[in-house]
Amino acid sequence: MTEPTPDVIAAHGLNEPEYAEVLNILGRAPNLVELGIFSVMWSEHCSYKSSKKWLKTLPTTAPWVICGPGENAGVVDIGDGQAAVFKMESHNHPSFIEPYQGAATGVGGILRDVFTMGARPVANLNALRFGSPDHPKTRHLVAGVVAGIGGYGNCVGVPTVGGEVNFHPAYNGNILVNAMTVGVAPADRIFYSAAAGVGNPVVYVGSKTGRDGIHGATMASAEFNEDSQEKRPTVQVGDPFTEKLLIEACLELMATDAIVAIQDMGAAGLTSSSFEMASKGGMGVELALDQVPMRETGMTPYELMLSESQERMLMVLKPGREDTARGIFEKWGLDFAIIGRLTDSGRMVLTWHGETVADLPIDPLAQASPEYDRPWVDTPAPAPLDEAALPAHPTWDAALATLIASPDVASRRWIWEQYDHMVMGDTVQRPGGDAAVVRLHGSNRGLALTTDCTPRYCRAHPESGGAQAVAEAYRNLSAVGARPLAVTDNMNFGNPEKPEIMGQFVGACRGMAAACEALEFPVVSGNVSLYNETAGEPILPTPAIGGLGVLEDVERMATIDLKAPGQALVLLGG
Amino acid sequence: MKATVHVTLKNGVLDPQGKAVQSALGGLGFAGVEEVRQGKVIELTLAETDPEAARASVEKMCRELLANTVIEDYRVDIEG
Amino acid sequence: MKATVHVTLKNGVLDPQGKAVQSALGGLGFAGVEEVRQGKVIELTLAETDPEAARASVEKMCRELLANTVIEDYRVDIEG
Amino acid sequence: MRAAVIVFPGSNCDRDVAVSLRAATGHDPIMHWHADTELPKVDLIVLPGGFSHGDYLRSGAMAAHAPVMREVKARADQGVAVLGICNGFQVLTECGLLPGVLMRNQSLRFICRDVFLRVEATDTPFTAHYAPDQVIRVPVAHHDGNYFADPATLDLLEGEGRVAFRYTDADGTASAAANPNGSRRNIAGVLSANRRVLGLMPHPERLADPLLGGTDGAPLFSALAESLAA
Ligand SMILES: Nc1ncnc2c1ncn2[C@@H]1O[C@H](COP(=O)(O)OP(=O)(O)O)[C@@H](O)[C@H]1O
Numbered sequence: 001m002t003e004p005t006p007d008v009i010a011a012h013g014l015n016e017p018e019y020a021e022v023l024n025i026l027g028r029a030p031n032l033v034e035l036g037i038f039s040v041m042w043s044e045h046c047s048y049k050s051s052k053k054w055l056k057t058l059p060t061t062a063p064w065v066i067c068g069p070g071e072n073a074g075v076v077d078i079g080d081g082q083a084a085v086f087k088m089e090s091h092n093h094p095s096f097i098e099p100y101q102g103a104a105t106g107v108g109g110i111l112r113d114v115f116t117m118g119a120r121p122v123a124n125l126n127a128l129r130f131g132s133p134d135h136p137k138t139r140h141l142v143a144g145v146v147a148g149i150g151g152y153g154n155c156v157g158v159p160t161v162g163g164e165v166n167f168h169p170a171y172n173g174n175i176l177v178n179a180m181t182v183g184v185a186p187a188d189r190i191f192y193s194a195a196a197g198v199g200n201p202v203v204y205v206g207s208k209t210g211r212d213g214i215h216g217a218t219m220a221s222a223e224f225n226e227d228s229q230e231k232r233p234t235v236q237v238g239d240p241f242t243e244k245l246l247i248e249a250c251l252e253l254m255a256t257d258a259i260v261a262i263q264d265m266g267a268a269g270l271t272s273s274s275f276e277m278a279s280k281g282g283m284g285v286e287l288a289l290d291q292v293p294m295r296e297t298g299m300t301p302y303e304l305m306l307s308e309s310q311e312r313m314l315m316v317l318k319p320g321r322e323d324t325a326r327g328i329f330e331k332w333g334l335d336f337a338i339i340g341r342l343t344d345s346g347r348m349v350l351t352w353h354g355e356t357v358a359d360l361p362i363d364p365l366a367q368a369s370p371e372y373d374r375p376w377v378d379t380p381a382p383a384p385l386d387e388a389a390l391p392a393h394p395t396w397d398a399a400l401a402t403l404i405a406s407p408d409v410a411s412r413r414w415i416w417e418q419y420d421h422m423v424m425g426d427t428v429q430r431p432g433g434d435a436a437v438v439r440l441h442g443s444n445r446g447l448a449l450t451t452d453c454t455p456r457y458c459r460a461h462p463e464s465g466g467a468q469a470v471a472e473a474y475r476n477l478s479a480v481g482a483r484p485l486a487v488t489d490n491m492n493f494g495n496p497e498k499p500e501i502m503g504q505f506v507g508a509c510r511g512m513a514a515a516c517e518a519l520e521f522p523v524v525s526g527n528v529s530l531y532n533e534t535a536g537e538p539i540l541p542t543p544a545i546g547g548l549g550v551l552e553d554v555e556r557m558a559t560i561d562l563k564a565p566g567q568a569l570v571l572l573g574g
Numbered sequence: 575m576k577a578t579v580h581v582t583l584k585n586g587v588l589d590p591q592g593k594a595v596q597s598a599l600g601g602l603g604f605a606g607v608e609e610v611r612q613g614k615v616i617e618l619t620l621a622e623t624d625p626e627a628a629r630a631s632v633e634k635m636c637r638e639l640l641a642n643t644v645i646e647d648y649r650v651d652i653e654g
Numbered sequence: 655m656k657a658t659v660h661v662t663l664k665n666g667v668l669d670p671q672g673k674a675v676q677s678a679l680g681g682l683g684f685a686g687v688e689e690v691r692q693g694k695v696i697e698l699t700l701a702e703t704d705p706e707a708a709r710a711s712v713e714k715m716c717r718e719l720l721a722n723t724v725i726e727d728y729r730v731d732i733e734g
Numbered sequence: 735m736r737a738a739v740i741v742f743p744g745s746n747c748d749r750d751v752a753v754s755l756r757a758a759t760g761h762d763p764i765m766h767w768h769a770d771t772e773l774p775k776v777d778l779i780v781l782p783g784g785f786s787h788g789d790y791l792r793s794g795a796m797a798a799h800a801p802v803m804r805e806v807k808a809r810a811d812q813g814v815a816v817l818g819i820c821n822g823f824q825v826l827t828e829c830g831l832l833p834g835v836l837m838r839n840q841s842l843r844f845i846c847r848d849v850f851l852r853v854e855a856t857d858t859p860f861t862a863h864y865a866p867d868q869v870i871r872v873p874v875a876h877h878d879g880n881y882f883a884d885p886a887t888l889d890l891l892e893g894e895g896r897v898a899f900r901y902t903d904a905d906g907t908a909s910a911a912a913n914p915n916g917s918r919r920n921i922a923g924v925l926s927a928n929r930r931v932l933g934l935m936p937h938p939e940r941l942a943d944p945l946l947g948g949t950d951g952a953p954l955f956s957a958l959a960e961s962l963a964a
């Protein structure tokens with residue numbers, strides 16, 4: 001086997017110390033398939049190598065937390081034997097390149113994270129940031145992203161009930177598309193990803209694998225530059241119809257006792273799903289890659305391991321349940337293939353028509369991925385505003401007109417009317433209020449949902465901004481009458497190798513941690529998107545917060561509309 | 575002057591529509607349909623009378639609006 | 655054997671997509687676009703090797719599924 | 735009344751309409767998988783909203799050829815009531831049980847919001863609980879709801895009183911501004927010649943519960959329960 005050249009190693013995004021660690025782990029040079037796997041597993045996107053140290057400082061526990069960060073999504077007990085499963089995830093770079101498909105596949109990915117855990121998705125939300133309204137690309141990006149979110153969510157039949165949108169020139173070359181899904185499951189029927197049982201079959205279901213987004217996971221972690229336009233990586237096309245079938249088929253199979261472990265194939269597809277399942281369960285895996293359902297001819301093991309084709313899942317079944325599972329997936333018209341088995345070797349052995357094409361130790365790859373303590377500098381607290389230097393106060397009428405006309409305040413009706421926000425028949429508070437409220441089907445209880453962040457506060461002072469975002473989510477949930485329970489977050493920042501940017505990240509984490517602690521409002525899931533820069537210009541630090549609360553009686557929920565003339569308006573708080 | 579633009583998905587890009595049509599044709603009893611790909615055809619009537627100028631203009635329309643060149647290819651035909 | 659099906663709106667049927675494209679082209683500064691009509695092109699790969707049989711089968715697919723003859727016309731091209 | 739809701743791959747308002755049917759009749763409808771040709775004897779067949787087969791090719795086109803649809807057509811010919819909501823309406827036009835076709839919305843955008851409808855025909859099992867010309871509020875949620883038929887067909891439908899609902903303002907005027915999708919003559923729902931098949935784009939099942947913000951959709955289900963009572 002020929003050793004990869006420095007160019008090839010660099011193209012896989014591994015720096016010198018990282019490659020040295022690869023050699024150390026393997027005791028030999030990797031082949032191309034193996035190099036590809038390392039590159040994906042150790043990308044920022046999959047390994048959280050820059051952010052891990054700080055994420056660990058967020059409070060993640062409370063008596064009602066069933067599962068905190070570390071699984072596909074967070075799980076909280078919402079009473080009555082039910083659990084809410086939720087998470088937020090970014091699809092920023094793909095959405096800038098192809099807004100419709102980028103946003104659509106973002107929704108598809110986060111839905112899979114939630115139904116993987118056995119929950120039926122009941123609501124989608126999103127947090128969007130675009131460049132200046134008069135930037136030539138903004139209109140096209142807004143239209144495409146909104147249509148893409150609707151195109152996917154509407155078709156799968158999950159209501160999109162809320163979200164937020166801001167405009168700022170800092171996002172001109174790097175928009176943010178963060179999608180959140182909330183699902184509901186019986187609290188004692190949550191499905192996890194840890195593989196177990198030597199000899200158990202490893203099963204692939206969903207769509208066939210094509211050459212989609214090969215290297216997308218590494219792309220998502222590399223700073224954008226001007227020629228990203230030229231490189232134009234293969235953008236993935238979403239198939240919401242297949243996703244809808246996959247939801248129904250998975251939930252149908254989950255109602256039996258056939259599944260040992262299940263994991264969606266998100267970014268980095270088969271690689272990260274198989275390694276994560278094996279590593280969490282302390283198992284080894286043998287996969288016969290030639291058994292993977294393929295969409296195109298001539299695909300290679302390298303491509304199969306790195307493909308980001310959408311609408312696919314990996315499962316470990318109990319022995320003897322293959323036919324039950326196959327029957328369900330075939331009824332729904334989905335691919336089903338037994339592609340391997342679990343072993344006790346602690347190694348990932350990949351074969352191609354009987355020949356071994358990769359043989360890697362699982363834990364060193366999955367768990368010993370690099371973890372950096374990146375240098376950072378604190379963002380100084382801004383000086384108090386000098387009142388004398390402010391422009392004269394406009395008339396109240398003019399101030400009001402300016403505010404209402406501001407793109408950050410103007411009505412979002414144009415957006416949410418493109419989302420089916422009522423399907424499933426439980427949206428008791430539609431978009432437009434402080435938080436959306438979705439009734440728990442068949443009961444009078446409900447979930448309140450919101451996403452919040454004010455990036456200009458976060459830029460002025462990340463710590464206060466991070467705390468403010470959490471507090472705002474808490475307030476929005478309280479305002480409809482819900483008891484706030486937990487949050488998911490999506491940390492969108494620039495290049496963490498720059499100490500000021502890393503300082504923004506650290507500051508935001510500190511603020512969020514303090515607010516979550518004070519409010520007993522733990523972080524149960526989240527996602528980090530770094531390197532959001534174009535030509536060296538970073539976005540505003542944007543720690544988007546998704547909050548979830550519970551209402552015991554939706555008939556007593558509060559709404560924003562003024563109900564009758566003559567009623568008093570009261571201002572609370574300071 | 576008339577121009578016809580064919581916009582088709584690039585090779586290797588998933589075509590959910592084509593896939594669904596293929597399986598529906600199978601369901602209707604049509605055997606031997608090995609692949610289905612669906613694209614768009616856009617017919618333009620132009621004031622322009624010079625074929626070369628018309629082609630140049632339509633190619634520009636394709637790049638700017640009619641095709642999504644990230645995932646689609648296009649072909650322009652000009653007829654008198 | 656390959657077959658290409660063009661499905662286009664009948665004359666007199668308003669084409670919202672074509673109209674939107676036309677006005678978008680105007681907005682982008684393309685002058686002299688007098689009309690735009692948008693249709694579908696469906697490319698089929700068939701196991702059938704006899705052109706006549708292939709045509710007959712694809713015509714049937716058009717009538718049964720690929721076109722809605724209330725508003726659409728179709729044209730079938732067969733190539734080796 | 736016994737009802738069956740046909741579930742196509744990609745249907746997503748099947749559960750919603752089942753909830754409304756249960757509220758009106760006191761029992762659950764049969765949920766019938768599209769591939770199953772043995773349709774039990776029922777008084778009402780419902781084709782629900784959603785994106786059957788992803789709405790790829792044309793909305794409703796592939797579902798119109800589902801194995802069960804031959805039986806649905808036969809039952810309709812025998813006078814069994816058939817209700818198609820949204821995607822179900824698209825399936826009914828594609829399979830020829832109702833005339834016309836639902837084209838892409840004029841705005842080209844998906845549209846989800848409440849609209850006002852004027853009830854144009856009250857002599858049907860679906861609309862008997864509305865008053866003539868009553869204006870009701872129900873939501874639409876579709877990308878392809880732009881009703882098209884040639885003028886002769888439209889004249890025929892109007893002449894035979896087969897327009898069931900029209901999009902209007904709150905005061906009942908069928909203005910252009912009240913038309914959410916570009917439908918010819920503001921048509922939101924049409925009936926078959928025997929008045930036993932109704933297709934409509936708006937979703938009465940979405941406003942049939944006070945907690946959801948309105949109940950103007952409920953009389954459609956109560957009318958069915960009463961008219962079709964065995
Ligand atoms: N900012 C964050 N805060 C808390 N937990 C996080 C954060 N970012 C990621 N996580 C957690 O890390 C785990 C891995 O996330 P990720 O790799 O995005 O999941 P996926 O496998 O769906 O891609 C998840 O459990 C996620 O909840």
